Amino acid sequence: MSLLPVAEAQARLFGLAEPLPTQTLPVGEAVGRWLAEDLVALRDQPWADLSAMDGYAVRAGEYPGPWRVTGESAAGAATPSPLAAGEALRIFTGAPVPPGADAILIQENATRDAGMLTASADPLPAGRHIRARASDFARGAILLERGSRLGAAQVALAVLGGHGRVPVRRRPRVALLSTGNELVPPGADTPPGMLPSSNAPMLAALLADVPCELMDLGIVADDLDAMTAAFHRAAQADIIVSTGGASVGDHDLVRPAFAAAGGRLDFWKIRMRPGKPLMAGTLGQAQFLGLPGNPVSAFVTGILFLLPLVRHLSGAAHPLPFLIDAALASPLPATGDRDDYLRAWRSAEGIVSVTSQDSAATAAMAKADCLIARPAHAPPARPGDRVTILPL
Numbered sequence: 062m063s064l065l066p067v068a069e070a071q072a073r074l075f076g077l078a079e080p081l082p083t084q085t086l087p088v089g090e091a092v093g094r095w096l097a098e099d100l101v102a103l104r105d106q107p108w109a110d111l112s113a114m115d116g117y118a119v120r121a122g123e124y125p126g127p128w129r130v131t132g133e134s135a136a137g138a139a140t141p142s143p144l145a146a147g148e149a150l151r152i153f154t155g156a157p158v159p160p161g162a163d164a165i166l167i168q169e170n171a172t173r174d175a176g177m178l179t180a181s182a183d184p185l186p187a188g189r190h191i192r193a194r195a196s197d198f199a200r201g202a203i204l205l206e207r208g209s210r211l212g213a214a215q216v217a218l219a220v221l222g223g224h225g226r227v228p229v230r231r232r233p234r235v236a237l238l239s240t241g242n243e244l245v246p247p248g249a250d251t252p253p254g255m256l257p258s259s260n261a262p263m264l265a266a267l268l269a270d271v272p273c274e275l276m277d278l279g280i281v282a283d284d285l286d287a288m289t290a291a292f293h294r295a296a297q298a299d300i301i302v303s304t305g306g307a308s309v310g311d312h313d314l315v316r317p318a319f320a321a322a323g324g325r326l327d328f329w330k331i332r333m334r335p336g337k338p339l340m341a342g343t344l345g346q347a348q349f350l351g352l353p354g355n356p357v358s359a360f361v362t363g364i365l366f367l368l369p370l371v372r373h374l375s376g377a378a379h380p381l382p383f384l385i386d387a388a389l390a391s392p393l394p395a396t397g398d399r400d401d402y403l404r405a406w407r408s409a410e411g412i413v414s415v416t417s418q419d420s421a422a423t424a425a426m427a428k429a430d431c432l433i434a435r436p437a438h439a440p441p442a443r444p445g446d447r448v449t450i451l452p453l
């Protein structure tokens with residue numbers, strides 16, 4: 062079986078299932094999700110010409126006064142009656158400007174003597190300190206496009222646009238399955254031959270950034286029946302993720318167990334380092350990702366395949382990791398016949414790759430805050446050369 066290029070594998074993975082069904086949630090419960098439809102403004106913002114400052118609404122052409130103060134406009138009130146020549150209206154931040162007024166004289170620049178007002182200091186151009194009706198957005202405008210993510214700023218916009226509830230995709234249910242006879246749960250004793258299982262907690266930590274429902278199915282022995290049964294239990298999830306047992310050794314039983322449970326494999330083996338043995342397929346309604354067991358390989362494939370899959374099922378317009386261009390601060394060797402995803406960190410001088418790129422080197426991995434993505438058959442790179450990085 063020849064090795065599949067990363068981009069092709071990601072596209073095939075997304076092709077295996079459509080985004081999950083839509084649900085409508087209170088805005089506050091939809092934080093971190095992706096919109097299932099365009100969000101259209103239900104109101105003008107601001108709803109009228111509003112004062113941006115505390116002071117007086119006047120006609121700028123009458124500067125520097127004197128004006129006769131005829132009343133007041135405060136936030137929460139409807140539009141006041143029109144301002145006649147020579148008149149001023151006391152006004153506060155967020156209050157509607159009366160028709161006829163075209164500037165706000167801030168109170169620091171005003172001299173008030175009983176009912177009369179004059180201006181001091183700077184000239185007053187028309188429009189000063191007035192936020193025009195619908196200058197932020199107009200009713201009917203598309204505020205947020207389908208597939209965009211709801212963060213804090215988008216929540217503010219949706220609410221000001223008049224929305225209390227928003228359409229998003231149902232959260233994916235993700236089942237995690239750690240395979241290996243050598244594994245014990247985190248914190249448990251490790252007699253000779255045994256190893257704490259770090260992949261599921263690591264993947265759960267990656268997934269903490271995207272809304273999903275986690276089902277940790279625990280550690281499964283390298284035994285065909287036990288693994289097959291675990292796949293049956295996992296089949297109710299939207300995404301099944303296994304780690305380990307993905308390669309070609311005698312104890313690598315994930316593929317046969319997946320098949321025995323009724324799974325259909327779509328691809329296996331990717332042209333990437335680390336992560337070559339990654340596989341994907343479907344089991345009933347669930348999508349399956351079989352990640353390699355090496356902790357670094359599981360981490361890198363989690364970032365390049367699992368998170369994008371969760372985002373795809375969640376309706377994200379851009380499910381793939383965000384890549385940027387950066388300058389290298391340390392040299393890199395030529396790449397081999399797979400694309401390299403090197404663990405690296407961002408120094409003031411540029412990108413520095415961590416000392417060990419072994420797929421079991423977790424101490425080095427934990428120093429990284431980005432991955433350098435390099436294509437197969439790339440020549441050695443020198444400090445100052447540009448590379449593509451994926452911030453972590």
Ligand SMILES: Nc1nc2c(c(=O)[nH]1)N[C@H]1C(S)=C(S)[C@@H](COP(=O)(O)OP(=O)(O)OC[C@H]3O[C@@H](n4cnc5c(N)ncnc54)[C@H](O)[C@@H]3O)O[C@H]1N2
Nearest residue numbers: 239241258259260305306307308313337353354355356358
């Ligand atoms: N003859 C070949 N051997 C290997 C190949 C190959 O192409 N031909 N590929 C290598 C590559 S690349 C990788 S990556 C590994 C992946 O193998 P598996 O997915 O089958 O993983 P395991 O053998 O089960 O485990 C590898 C390693 O990782 C440790 N591990 C597993 N699960 C966990 C966990 N949950 N937490 C922490 N550590 C875990 C496990 O103990 C092993 O040390 O295969 C190469 N071999």
Ligand code: MOO
Nearest residue numbers: 335336337358420
């Ligand atoms: O692909 Mo493996 O992850 O190179 O060590």
